[in-house]
Amino acid sequence: MSTPLFAYTLRLADDALVLGHRLSEWTSRAPTLEEEMALANIALDLIGQARVLYSYAGEVEGRGRSEDDLAYFRDEAAFGNLLVNELPNGDFAFTVVRQALVSAFMLPYWTALTGSRDATLAAIAAKAEKEVSYHLRHAAEWLVRLGDGTDESRRRSIAALEELWPWTGEMFEMPDDERALAEAGIAVDRAALKAEWSRTVDTILEEATLDRPRDGWMQTGGRRGVHTEHLGTMLAVMQSLARAHPGATW
Amino acid sequence: MHPVIPSAESILPVSPAIPASAADTPADERRARAWSAAASVVDPEIPVLSIADLGVLRDIRFDAAGRVEAVITPTYSGCPAMNMIAVEIGLALDAAGFPDAKVTTVLSPAWSTDLMTEAGRRALAGYGIAPPVGRAGGRRALFGETSVACPHCGSPETERISEFGSTACKALYRCRACREPFDYFKCI
Numbered sequence: 001m002s003t004p005l006f007a008y009t010l011r012l013a014d015d016a017l018v019l020g021h022r023l024s025e026w027t028s029r030a031p032t033l034e035e036e037m038a039l040a041n042i043a044l045d046l047i048g049q050a051r052v053l054y055s056y057a058g059e060v061e062g063r064g065r066s067e068d069d070l071a072y073f074r075d076e077a078a079f080g081n082l083l084v085n086e087l088p089n090g091d092f093a094f095t096v097v098r099q100a101l102v103s104a105f106m107l108p109y110w111t112a113l114t115g116s117r118d119a120t121l122a123a124i125a126a127k128a129e130k131e132v133s134y135h136l137r138h139a140a141e142w143l144v145r146l147g148d149g150t151d152e153s154r155r156r157s158i159a160a161l162e163e164l165w166p167w168t169g170e171m172f173e174m175p176d177d178e179r180a181l182a183e184a185g186i187a188v189d190r191a192a193l194k195a196e197w198s199r200t201v202d203t204i205l206e207e208a209t210l211d212r213p214r215d216g217w218m219q220t221g222g223r224r225g226v227h228t229e230h231l232g233t234m235l236a237v238m239q240s241l242a243r244a245h246p247g248a249t250w
Numbered sequence: 251m252h253p254v255i256p257s258a259e260s261i262l263p264v265s266p267a268i269p270a271s272a273a274d275t276p277a278d279e280r281r282a283r284a285w286s287a288a289a290s291v292v293d294p295e296i297p298v299l300s301i302a303d304l305g306v307l308r309d310i311r312f313d314a315a316g317r318v319e320a321v322i323t324p325t326y327s328g329c330p331a332m333n334m335i336a337v338e339i340g341l342a343l344d345a346a347g348f349p350d351a352k353v354t355t356v357l358s359p360a361w362s363t364d365l366m367t368e369a370g371r372r373a374l375a376g377y378g379i380a381p382p383v384g385r386a387g388g389r390r391a392l393f394g395e396t397s398v399a400c401p402h403c404g405s406p407e408t409e410r411i412s413e414f415g416s417t418a419c420k421a422l423y424r425c426r427a428c429r430e431p432f433d434y435f436k437c438i
């Protein structure tokens with residue numbers, strides 16, 4: 001039986017795993033060696049967050065499912081991650097802009113969740129908050145360098161920002177089961193973080209000499225398991241080894 | 251990497267976590283000996299830093315049956331060294347006469363560089379890694395760079411090359427005086 005706490009914890013885990021896996025795809029193809037290590041380290045932080053969240057979700061569910069069961073043996077429609085996290089990496093500007101937009105949201109999110117009445121979620125949030133503060137700074141500094149850089153880096157940053165903007169609305173959506181948890185002091189009201197997110201994004205964009213895109217129609221669906229065509233392909237790659245060799249260990 | 255096996259008489263704890271006066275009953279002595287064994291395990295990425303100096307080793311306790319349990323906390327959520335550290339703790343405790351050790355990971359309170367001991371900070375600097383500057387508390391500024399002294403020549407004239415170095419816990423810096431690159435153990 002799926003309880004609201006299980007479903008909620010699973011969505012947080014899916015967000016972290018899917019974005020972490022995307023970043024890991026930069027390994028061996030980042031623009032510089034330093035950036036290769038930075039993106040791999042951020043991926044590792046996110047996958048680490050996903051691991052503790054999946055483990056906790058499995059505990060909450062109480063059916064003996066492990067972190068690996070939840071990561072590797074669920075299909076696309078069972079994933080509740082944000083659509084923005086599953087989009088292909090695109091060019092380096094696209095990856096940097098996404099990381100800045102998502103981290104600018106996740107930092108206040110984890111900060112708020114440290115006050116959760118659920119002690120485990122609060123402890124996970126306390127660690128994640130520290131990590132994401134470095135992810136945000138890394139992305140913000142790169143965005144300034146790209147936006148206020150060469151004509152080419154600026155052109156690509158603007159294109160990435162325009163393309164990503166319609167995917168940002170979903171970050172502030174509250175599924176019904178999550179709203180009840182927020183009212184009980186366990187989850188966080190996402191909509192309440194919009195103002196802080198906006199301020200952070202405006203600060204970065206101003207420094208990067210980039211205009212903030214206009215809010216328009218926003219993409220939605222990830223929380224209900226309705227995904228872009230990209231998640232299925234990503235999961236097929238990520239899950240293939242565990243499914244071909246169930247129970248395989250190093 | 252093999253853990254340094256403490257000698258049987260090394261009953262003095264290496265960490266301030268156990269007060270000097272603690273080892274005065276057999277149970278205290280036993281715990282101090284187990285602590286010392288577990289504390290001898292080093293970070294596989296930074297072999298001059300023991301897990302006690304790093305602040306990763308939180309507690310040593312015994313259950314009713316006398317089985318030892320080491321309590322550790324991860325540095326970063328995804329730190330791949332944690333699995334190896336847990337295995338090494340088990341080996342070190344076994345070698346010190348505490349078979350079948352249990353290693354438990356706790357998340358709260360979250361690990362912070364503030365937990366690193368003075369001895370640990372000196373060992374880091376001696377190894378060529380600049381230790382964390384200042385305290386970890388408070389929200390980090392969106393932009394800006396921590397001023398870090400070069401661990402090779404001591405010059406404050408350094409610059410950050412990358413926020414993430416060879417591991418998640420380190421940033422990559424370069425010294426403008428001696429021209430050497432170096433790792434900086436970030437405040438977190």
Ligand SMILES: [Zn+2]
Pocket residue numbers: 400401402403404405425426427428429430
């Ligand atoms: Zn120097």
